[in-house]
Amino acid sequence: MSYKNNNKNNKFKKYFKKFIVQVLICSLIVIITLIVSKKYNKVRAFIKENIYETSFNFAYVNDLYTKYLGDKFPLFNNFFEEKTVFNEKLKYSKDEKYYDGVYLSVDNNYLVPIIEDGIVVFVGEKEHYGNIVIIQSSKGIDYWYGNIDNINVKLYDYVEKGNLLGEVNDNKLYMVFQKDGKYLDYKNYIN
Secondary structure, three states, X not given: OHHHHHHHHHHHHHHHHHHHHHHHHHHHHHHHHHHHHHHOHHHHHHHXXXXXXXXXXXXXXHHHHHHXXXXXXXXXXXXXXXXXXXXXXXXXXXXXXXXXXXXXXXXXXOEEEXXXXXXXXXXXXXXXXXXXXXXXXXXXXXXXEEOEEOOOOOOOOEEOOOOEEEEEOOOEEEEEEEEOOEEOOHHHOOO
């Protein structure tokens, strides 16, 4: 019994140290960025233009962070195993052009799968689309899912392909694909 407790304590210490190192690295990056941007106007202008005035790609930054620093919260990810219970692909019977995207005919109360990993950057209402969720992928493409009820994600959640997004309000799912402010042809993304 004491061996198991000792092993859990060692595991906890290991992940706690990793977590502290990640926090310190992130803090150092933020502090250096703030100091440099305060001192140099060109850096400040670059940050303003690329973060505040254009569509900043949070999903790409998340991928870099995960690649070089590991999981977001190593303390929690390793103590609570997550098991996927919903892993589906997009299924529809008909597609038809709709405003800037497409409307897909699906079953009533269809459970909508996420078609690409990314970060949820918008949850709310948009004209013509009803309740909408926008997920930004690491490739910089924004995936809009419209006419969604019983939304299963929150703003700034990192979501994975195949997981449950929510449920359509009736039998119509609206989708839009956008990159750098330009709408993309839906046919390249729904098949």
